[in-house]
Amino acid sequence: MSAPRVTRRRFIQHSSALAAAAIAPPLRAAEKPSAEKLNLAVIGLAHRAADDLKGVSSENIVAICDVDTKNAAAARNQFPKAAFFTDFRKLYDAMEKRIDAVVVATPDHTHFHAAYYAVRAGKHVYCEKPLCHTVREVRTLRDAAAKQKVVTQMGTQIHAEENYRRVVELVRSGAIGTINKVHVWITGRDLSCKLKGPTSVPDGFDWDLWLGPLPPRPLQEVIHPNPQYRWPDFDWRWWWEFGGGLLADMACHYMDLPYWALELPPPTKVRATGKKTYQGDNDVPDVLKVEYEHPSHNGKPAIQLTWYHGVNGPDLDGKVTIPGFRNGVLFEGDKGKLVADYGKHRLLPEEHFKDSQPPPKTIPSSLGHHREWIEAVKGNGTTTCPFSYSGALTEAVLLGNVSYRCGEELIWDAAKAQVTNTPKAAEFMAVEYRKGWQV
Numbered sequence: 239m240s241a242p243r244v245t246r247r248r249f250i251q252h253s254s255a256l257a258a259a260a261i262a263p264p265l266r267a268a269e270k271p272s273a274e275k276l277n278l279a280v281i282g283l284a285h286r287a288a289d290d291l292k293g294v295s296s297e298n299i300v301a302i303c304d305v306d307t308k309n310a311a312a313a314r315n316q317f318p319k320a321a322f323f324t325d326f327r328k329l330y331d332a333m334e335k336r337i338d339a340v341v342v343a344t345p346d347h348t349h350f351h352a353a354y355y356a357v358r359a360g361k362h363v364y365c366e367k368p369l370c371h372t373v374r375e376v377r378t379l380r381d382a383a384a385k386q387k388v389v390t391q392m393g394t395q396i397h398a399e400e401n402y403r404r405v406v407e408l409v410r411s412g413a414i415g416t417i418n419k420v421h422v423w424i425t426g427r428d429l430s431c432k433l434k435g436p437t438s439v440p441d442g443f444d445w446d447l448w449l450g451p452l453p454p455r456p457l458q459e460v461i462h463p464n465p466q467y468r469w470p471d472f473d474w475r476w477w478w479e480f481g482g483g484l485l486a487d488m489a490c491h492y493m494d495l496p497y498w499a500l501e502l503p504p505p506t507k508v509r510a511t512g513k514k515t516y517q518g519d520n521d522v523p524d525v526l527k528v529e530y531e532h533p534s535h536n537g538k539p540a541i542q543l544t545w546y547h548g549v550n551g552p553d554l555d556g557k558v559t560i561p562g563f564r565n566g567v568l569f570e571g572d573k574g575k576l577v578a579d580y581g582k583h584r585l586l587p588e589e590h591f592k593d594s595q596p597p598p599k600t601i602p603s604s605l606g607h608h609r610e611w612i613e614a615v616k617g618n619g620t621t622t623c624p625f626s627y628s629g630a631l632t633e634a635v636l637l638g639n640v641s642y643r644c645g646e647e648l649i650w651d652a653a654k655a656q657v658t659n660t661p662k663a664a665e666f667m668a669v670e671y672r673k674g675w676q677v
Contacts, residue, residue, distance in 0.1 A: 275296070275297045275298045276297040276298065276338045276339055276612060276615060276616070277297070277298045277300045277336055277337050277338045277339075278294055278297050278298065278299055278300065278301075278337065278338065278339055278340070278341060279300065279301035279302070279303070279329060279333060279337045279339075279340045279341070279356075279361075280294065280299060280301070280302050280303070280313070280340075280341045280343070281302075281303045281304075281326045281329070281340065281341065281342050281343065281344055281352045282303070282304060282341075282342065282343035282344045282366075283302055283303075283304040283309055283310045283312070283313040283343075284304065284306070284309035284310070284312075284313075284471070285309075285471055285472070286343060286366065287304075287343030287344075287366075288312070288313070290341050290343045290364070290366065290393065290608070291313055291341070291343075293606065293607070293608030293609070294341055294364070294608050294612060295316075296609075296612070297612060299317045299320045300319075300320055300321065300333065300336055300337060301320055301321045301322075301323065301329050301332075301333045301336070301337060302314065302317060302320045302321075302322055302323070303322070303323040303324065303325070303326045303329050304324065305324050305325075305443065305444045305445075305447040305448045306442060306443045306444075306448075307324070307442035307443070308440075308442050308443070309471070310322065321333060324444050324447055325444075325447055326344075326351075326352050326355070327351075327355065330355050330356070330359060334359050334361075337361060338361065338362065338615065339356075339361055339362035339363065339364070339389075339615050340352070340353070340356040340361050340362070340363050340364070341363075341364045341365075342356070342363060342364070342365040342366060343365075343366045343393070344366075344450075345448075345470075345474050345480055345481065346368060346370070346371040346474075346475075346480060346481045346482065346486065347371045347450060347451070347452060347474075347479065347480045347481070347669075348450040348451070349365055349366065349368075349369065349370050349371060349375075350370040350371060350372075350375035350376075350378070350379055350677075351450060351451060351675060351677060352365075353365045353369075353370075353379055354375075354378070354379055354382060354677055355677075357379065357382045357383050357386055357388055357390075358382060358386075360386055360388065361388065362388045362389040362390065362611075362615045363383070363388060363389075363390050363391075363625075364390070364391045364392075364393065364608065364611050365390070365391075365392055365393065365625075366392070366393040367392050367393050367394050367490035367491065367628070367632070368482065368486045368487075368489075368490050368632045368635060368636065369392050369490075369625065369628055369629055369632040370632065370636075371480075371481075371482070371669070372636065372666075372667060372668050372669055373633050373636050373637060373640065373655070373667045373668070374655070374667050374668035375668070376629050376632050376633050376636065377629070377633065377655045379625060379629065380625050380626065380629035380630075383624075383625045383626075384625075384626060389611065389614045389615045389620075389621060389624070390611075390621065390624045390625040390626075390628075391607070391608075391610065391611035391614075391621040391622075391623050391624060391628075392490070392623045392624075392625065392628035392629075392631075392632070393607070394490050394491055394494050394607075394623050394628065395607040395608075396491050396494070396580050397494055397498070397604075397607060397622055397623050398604035398605075398606055398607040398610065398622075399580065399581070399604075400603065401578065401579075401580065401581050401582060401583060402494075402495055402498070402578075402580075403599075403601040403603075403604075404583065404596065404599075405495060405499060405567075405576065405578045405583050406495070406498055406499040406601060407596070407597050407598075407599065407600055407601060408576060408583070408585070408596065408597060409499040409500065409569060409576065410499065410597075411597035412573075413571075413573075413574070413576065413585065413591075413594070413597065414569060414570075414571030414572075414573050414574040414575060414576050414585065415571040415572040415573030415574065416539060416571060416572050416573075417500065417539075417541065417569050417570060417571045418539050418540065418541060418542065418570070419541070419542050419543075419544075419569075419570040420496045420500070420541060420542070420543045420544070420567065420568065420569055420570070421543075421544050421546070421552035421567070421568040421570075422489070422492045422493055422495075422496065422543065422544070422545050422546070422552075422566070422567050422568075423492075423545070423546040423547065423549055423550075423551060423552050423565065423566060424484065424488050424492065424546075424547045424565040425547075425548075425549070425550050425564045425565055426524060426525070426547070426548040426549065426550075427484065427524065427548075428462075428463060428464060428516060428524075429476045429483070429484070429516055429518065429520065429522060429524045430462065430463065430516040430517055430518035430520075431460050431461070431462050431467075431469070431473055431476055431477075431518045431519055431520045432460065432461040432462075432518060432519055433458050433459070433460060433519040434458070434459035434460070434461055435458065435459060436456040436457065436458060436459075437457055437458065437459040438457075439457050445457045448470060450675060451669070451671035451672060451675035452479060452480075452669070452671075452672065453672050454672070457470075460473055475487050475522075476518075476520045476522050477520050477521075477522070478521065478522065478643070481522075482522070482635075482636060482639050483522030483523060483524075483526070483639065484522070484524070484526070484547040484548070485526060485528065485545065485547060485635060485638050485639055486635060486636065486639060488547070489545055489635040489638070490628070490631060490632060490635055491580075492545075492565065492566075492567055493543070493545065493631060493634070493635060494623075494628075494631060495567045495578060496541075496543055496567060496569065497627075497630075497631050497634075499569070500538070500541060501535075501536075501538070502532045502541060502543070503532055503533060503535045503652075504532075504630055504633065504634060504650065504652035505530040505531055505532050505543075505634050505637070505650055506531055506532070506533050506649065506650055506652075507529075507530070507531040507647060507648065507649055507650065508528065508529070508530055508531075508634070508637045508638060508640075508641045508647065508648040508650060509528070509529045509641060509647040509648075510526065510527065510528040510529075510638050510639070510641035510642035511526075511527050511554075511642070512525050512526030512527060512548075512642055513525050515548075523548075523642060524547075524548045525547070525548035525549065525554070526545070526546070526547050526548060526638070526642060527544065527545065527546050527554045528544070528545040528638035528641065528642070529542065529543075529544050530542070530543040530544070530545070530634060530638075545638060550564050551563075551564075551566075552566075552568050560577055562582075562584075563577055563579055563584075565579050565580075566578060566579045567579070574586060574587065574590060574591065575587075604622070607623075610622065630652075633652075633655075637650060637657075639666070640657070640663050640666045640667060641663075643665075643666045644660065644662035644663050644665065644666055645662070646659075646660045646662055646663070647659070648660065648663055
């Protein structure tokens with residue numbers, strides 16, 4: 239499959255909507271699959287990706303892809319009839335006419351390419367969070383998916399759980415009155431990674447394909463004190479080249495709740511402050527605060543949403559905590575507060591709400607995050623995290639990293655997909671792809 243080249247300069251100078259229209263080949267409209275089961279390709283097969291494969295295993299898995307044959311072994315044994323690839327570009331070349339939809343569960347820096355090639359070919363896409371690695375990639379993918387009218391879903395699986403649905407109902411019922419502030423936080427982690435120098439590439443692992451669109455470099459030995467953090471299976475999150483730190487890793491899950499409950503429009507201002515307190519050769523901040531200003535809309539008040547990571551409560555100094563909520567979302571209303579995490583929620587002050595009754599259940603239970611997407615592809619209902627919604631959420635999340643890295647507050651024009659007040663942001667809004675990966 240050939241891919242027309244667009245330079246980093248063009249990405250930065252033009253809105254991605256216009257750029258996508260200018261550079262992309264004609265897009266084929268997506269067609270509803272006629273088969274009872276979908277023919278799926280799954281890109282990424284181990285760790286979190288293994289859960290995605292499990293989530294869609296009811297369908298016909300006709301193609302699977304992973305750059306590491308060891309990571310792919312279990313999936314190849316489970317689906318012996320599926321064609322196996324290490325390069326998803328070759329998967330699309332060989333299997334484009336046989337697949338209806340694609341699941342993307344690669345590291346962040348290859349989300350865009352794996353998903354965009356599918357969308358451009360008219361295939362429906364389920365893509366893990368965050369939707370893409372850069373803001374420009376998100377907007378280009380969103381625009382292409384809208385033009386193609388494909389069914390999309392971002393992998394924020396907590397969105398399908400009951401607790402989030404009950405919180406959304408409480409917020410919208412007016413249980414805590416008019417809300418104008420939201421705080422979102424996650425506790426700290428040890429992000430320290432030590433480089434031990436170049437190492438040999440393991441048999442069956444294609445390091446060059448793992449790098450994908452990024453410039454070639456030798457594989458390094460990386461040491462982390464926590465054995466659960468594996469390089470390059472997991473620790474890539476803590477390097478700007480491949481991931482976006484704790485903000486990109488977790489904010490799409492936790493900020494999803496206020497975005498959903500309050501139907502937030504894109505922020506107009508983003509301010510980030512933080513620091514690196516650990517000793518490591520990587521440089522993402524382990525302590526970060528991002529302030530988002532969301533304008534009033536549809537008769538609803540303006541909202542200030544503040545993200546914190548590296549602390550145990552909604553306070554960058556770590557002095558404010560809420561018992562039972564080391565990670566959480568706190569809505570502040572004029573009649574009270576509401577705190578929630580993945581599995582529970584609480585109205586505050588508790589004595590004020592001790593006799594309160596929950597509002598009627600207006601949001602039906604989910605079929606399951608993957609099942610919802612599968613059924614929507616088949617024409618049965620819609621998804622709740624399509625790229626039109628999850629793309630806007632991801633853009634806001636990634637803008638927090640852009641503000642931190644350029645050291646300035648951002649004024650964001652969402653309609654034009656541009657930071658309008660500082661040229662420093664441009665360096666962190668897009669990346670330049672190496673030869674063979676331009677799109």
